[in-house]
Structure formats: C-alpha cells, structure tokens
Amino acid sequence: MLHQSYVHGASDKPLLGETLGVNFDAAAGKWADRDALIVRHQNVRWTYGDLKRRVDAFAAGLLALGLEPGDRIGIWSPNNAEWVVTQYATAKAGLILVNINPAYRVSELEYALNKVAAKALILATEFKSSDYVAMLRELAPEVDGCAPGALNCQRLPHLASVIQTGGEAAKGFYGFDEIAGLAKEIHHQRIVGLAATLQFDDPINIQFTSGTTGFPKGATLTHFNILNNGYFTGEGLKLTPKDRLCVPVPLYHCFGMVLSNIAVLTHGAALIYPAEAFDPLSVLEAVHEERCTALHGVPTMFIAELAHPRFAEFDLSSLRTGIMAGSPCPIEVMKKVVAEMNCSEMIIAYGMTETSPAITLCETDDPIEKQVSTVGRVFPHVEAKVIDDDGRIVAPGVTGELLARGYNVMQGYWGDPERTDEAIDVAGWMHTGDLATMDAEGFCNIVGRVKDMVIRGGENVYPREIEEYLYRHPKISDVQVFGVPDPKFVEELCAWILLVDGETADEDAIRAFCQGQIAHYKIPRYIRFVDAFPMTVTGKIQKFVMREKMIAELDLKVAAMA
Numbered sequence: 001m002l003h004q005s006y007v008h009g010a011s012d013k014p015l016l017g018e019t020l021g022v023n024f025d026a027a028a029g030k031w032a033d034r035d036a037l038i039v040r041h042q043n044v045r046w047t048y049g050d051l052k053r054r055v056d057a058f059a060a061g062l063l064a065l066g067l068e069p070g071d072r073i074g075i076w077s078p079n080n081a082e083w084v085v086t087q088y089a090t091a092k093a094g095l096i097l098v099n100i101n102p103a104y105r106v107s108e109l110e111y112a113l114n115k116v117a118a119k120a121l122i123l124a125t126e127f128k129s130s131d132y133v134a135m136l137r138e139l140a141p142e143v144d145g146c147a148p149g150a151l152n153c154q155r156l157p158h159l160a161s162v163i164q165t166g167g168e169a170a171k172g173f174y175g176f177d178e179i180a181g182l183a184k185e186i187h188h189q190r191i192v193g194l195a196a197t198l199q200f201d202d203p204i205n206i207q208f209t210s211g212t213t214g215f216p217k218g219a220t221l222t223h224f225n226i227l228n229n230g231y232f233t234g235e236g237l238k239l240t241p242k243d244r245l246c247v248p249v250p251l252y253h254c255f256g257m258v259l260s261n262i263a264v265l266t267h268g269a270a271l272i273y274p275a276e277a278f279d280p281l282s283v284l285e286a287v288h289e290e291r292c293t294a295l296h297g298v299p300t301m302f303i304a305e306l307a308h309p310r311f312a313e314f315d316l317s318s319l320r321t322g323i324m325a326g327s328p329c330p331i332e333v334m335k336k337v338v339a340e341m342n343c344s345e346m347i348i349a350y351g352m353t354e355t356s357p358a359i360t361l362c363e364t365d366d367p368i369e370k371q372v373s374t375v376g377r378v379f380p381h382v383e384a385k386v387i388d389d390d391g392r393i394v395a396p397g398v399t400g401e402l403l404a405r406g407y408n409v410m411q412g413y414w415g416d417p418e419r420t421d422e423a424i425d426v427a428g429w430m431h432t433g434d435l436a437t438m439d440a441e442g443f444c445n446i447v448g449r450v451k452d453m454v455i456r457g458g459e460n461v462y463p464r465e466i467e468e469y470l471y472r473h474p475k476i477s478d479v480q481v482f483g484v485p486d487p488k489f490v491e492e493l494c495a496w497i498l499l500v501d502g503e504t505a506d507e508d509a510i511r512a513f514c515q516g517q518i519a520h521y522k523i524p525r526y527i528r529f530v531d532a533f534p535m536t537v538t539g540k541i542q543k544f545v546m547r548e549k550m551i552a553e554l555d556l557k558v559a560a561m562a
Helices: 019-030 048-065 081-093 106-114 132-139 143-146 174-182 185-197 223-234 252-265 280-290 298-306 331-340 370-373 415-423 463-469 505-514 541-553 557-561
Strands: 006-008 035-038 044-045 071-074 095-101 120-124 161-165 205-211 215-220 242-244 270-275 294-297 319-326 345-349 359-361 382-387 400-406 432-437 444-449 455-458 459-461 476-486 490-499 527-529
Touching: 006 223, 019 081, 019 185, 019 223, 019 280, 035 048, 035 081, 044 048, 048 081, 048 174, 048 185, 048 205, 071 081, 071 106, 081 095, 081 252, 095 106, 095 370, 106 132, 106 331, 120 132, 143 527, 161 174, 161 370, 174 359, 205 223, 223 252, 223 359, 242 252, 242 280, 252 270, 252 294, 252 455, 280 294, 280 298, 294 298, 298 331, 298 476, 319 331, 331 370, 345 370, 359 382, 382 432, 415 432, 444 463, 455 490, 459 463, 463 476, 463 505, 476 541, 490 541, 505 527
Parallel strands: 035 270, 071 095, 071 120, 095 205, 120 161, 242 270, 242 294, 294 319, 319 345, 490 527
Antiparallel strands: 006 382, 035 044, 205 215, 345 359, 382 400, 400 432, 432 444, 455 459, 476 490
C-alpha cells in the first residue's frame, strides 16, 4: 500500500534496446506469411513479408532522393497503406518523420515544415474538403515549373521533394510508387548497413501538439521512446499473432502510430484500417467482416458506434480487447462497451504526445471497477507522482498534478529549449498539466486539466466529476462541463449536453436530476443542448472553443476581462 502518491513500474520484462527498423525486420522474419496490414478502402491485404519488401524498397528510394539520416520528412495524409510504409521506411533510413495534422491549412503547413526544416513532404491528393495539392501549390507555386525533387521555393526554402499519394502525380511531384524505382543497389546496401549504425536514442519522429494558445510545439520522440511504448502496450493487451486490431484513430497521432501500429507489429498481429477517417459504420463492418479481436478509439468514437442505428446488425462476438483513450473516458460509456460490444478486456490508457504517449494502462485482468473508473497503473519502467502547488508529493487520494519520468519522456520540443525546460524539470519529470489522484494501490484517476479546474466562489470544482454524474442520466449521450466568467463567483459552471437520439429534455429537468445528489455549487448554472462538440481531428474535445462561444452568447466579455 502506498504512503505517498509515487509509483515505479517495476517489471521483469526488459526494455527493448534496439531501433524500430531492427525490431520490424525480426518480426517480418518470424511472421512473414501472417497478415500484417489490411486497408479496406484501398483493397490492400499484405503479409509481414509483403510489408517488409515495400518498406525496404521505399527506404532505399528515400536515400536515392538525397535524403540523409537526421533529415526531416513530413507526412500530411489520412490513414492509408502508404502511411505505414513511410513510418517504417523512414525509421530504417534514419530519417525523422514529421506528422502533420490532416486538418492543417496553408499557414499551419508552412509553419510546421519551416519549423523543422523539412526537406521532403509526402502528401495525399485530397481528403474531405482538403485539396492538399492545391494548398501546396499555393505555398510553393514554383513546383509547377520544376522537375520532381528539384523544388526551389521562397516560402519553403528547405523543401526539395514532394511525393504524392492517391491519383496521378501533379507536375513537379513524385508519385509515391515512383520512389522505390529511384533506388540503385548502393542505396539498398546502405539501408542494410544503417541497421548496424543507427542508435535507438536517435530521434525518429516529431509530432506537433495542439495548444489553445501560441504555435504548436514539435514533440521529438526517439526509437526507444515509441518502440517500447508500443511494445508494452501490446503486452498489456495480451496481443498474439492471432489478434486483429481495428484502427479507426488517425495515424498522425501517437494513438494510431504507436499504440496501434507499433503495438501490433511488435506482436505479429494484424492491423485493420476500416477507412481513411473515422466512420462508425465502416468500423462496425470491419469488426464484423474481418473478425477483429481488438478495437481502438476515443470515447466519442465508441459513443457513435454504440448509437449507430444499424448497430444490432453486426456480429461483434470476435472482440476481446482494445483501448479507449485520447480524452477522459466516461465510466458509463466504458460499461456499455464492455457489455454491448463484447469487449470484456477493454482497457483505458492515459498519456500525452510528449510521453510517447502512454503513462498508465489498465490490465485486462484488473477488477472491472478499476477498469471502468480509473486510467490504470503506471506503465512498466515508468515512474509517476502526484504533486501539490509547491512541488511536494501528496498523500494517496489527494488531488494534484500528475508527473511522469522514464524512457517514454520525449527528448524535447524541436528547436524550442525554453518551452522544453518549462515542461521537463531538472530531475527529468514531465509535467502533464493534468489533475489526478492516485489511490493506495497505485491506480490513477484523471480529474481534469490544471487549467480546466473551475474556482467558483472559492470552491475548487473539477468538471470531470460533474460529467461522470451527468452520464448517469438515461437521456444524456455525452456531456462536457467547463467554467465561464462570473462577476459574483469569479466563475460559473456551464454544461453542453448531447441527448440520446429521439429524446428531449430541458434545463430544469437536468438541474432537478442533480438536486440533492451533488453539491449545489457543482450544479451547472448554464445548460445548452447541442448537436455536436467542437473537437480536433483526433477526437479531443475543445473546451476553450465552447467557453469562447458561451462568453459571446452570454455577453460575459466584461466579466472575463475583470
């Protein structure tokens, strides 16, 4: 039993002291004939052997472009087979893959590419309302007048090569399938030789973290960071070569790239991509037709799957496990996933991009009440502690900020030592910015963001606690609680509510549901019924957008500035 809120994930399983490429080669040799990647919207069905041949050929082609170990190469694309090939080929070539949010527009793309001095960019032709080729041309009109690989652009001075997936390559662009053909024997031999010279502490990936203010920060991750985080995720899920994971989460984010791709490909299991972006029907169809044993998603994805009008048509009996993560996971939603989707071993993971990403994970054999009400215990080989405002470790059960230390902590923010020092202290602890409690057994519960905590009339109020209570209401499908300015109490509570399809309710009914059940100061003063929440591509709720809208609607600008 813990006497203070500090834990160390002691483990008899050693960390993997190798690069991602070396690990993949061993996996491909061991499971060459087993399914590795099935991409339903591209009619791709590759074994481990198939995937390795494509990875090696593309890696050699990247060297033929003139790229050198340590160079940065961006990828701006929804989920597809090319994403996986690129992820592993860049690792084997010693390149640093820069994940670019598919929702980015021109100015955001310009910032990301210039921040890391990217020499090459892989981009999709289009996705939803985004015409990627047109946006790149807007930034780099010079591409129309140059040969592929010879871009000389004023606004993107480092970018030389643009590689297009999906459709015929535009003028000045390489087609993705052309790259492998550029390689000569010397490039193939060099890929083989790099396996012995690349180090597992070399940076391999830059992921831009979205913030509510300022420019995105480029979290820089190593082979060691993401290989081990993915591997121990697979261990936690008890993955074997018989497992088949359905992946509807975006690959540009750590959830898809690490907790899905690397967890699976270190264990000989199969990756199943149902579509290029999340669609609840495509997920249900994929699980049913591919006999998936595992399913990943953020809470909003599981809510949409459960609520789909055709949900009952699909046989989900093959499911066993999976991860719900990416944002706070409502207890009631977790219970429904376990009961109605046959995910008896569904677990919750918690972390952040800067920790590669996972810090804690439930075990499949943890007591069900712990699985549905906590984010589990610390990962193997990782430390965690909860501290107060003075930096002191708190007692079990006391709320404070959660910190993590270990192999999973990023090297830093690319080209930004000042913000790196703000995030990682002198003792190596990553400050998550999340409020948490840790019980006497080491199970963690995330109660909110440090910045999300609402102080109403001197009382500290954690929105997560109120959300969990409101999820019990039979008419509520989803709910988000946040603070808005108030001249009397400094802050007041506001709840945005999504009702179950076909149900109706009013504000008085919701308040009556709370009366006598939670403290009066926790009952939201403002309640709005909405059709959707503002969120990022990864499904993270943007409470700051809700707050801004309510300030405008309620004319609280004067109070907000007070």
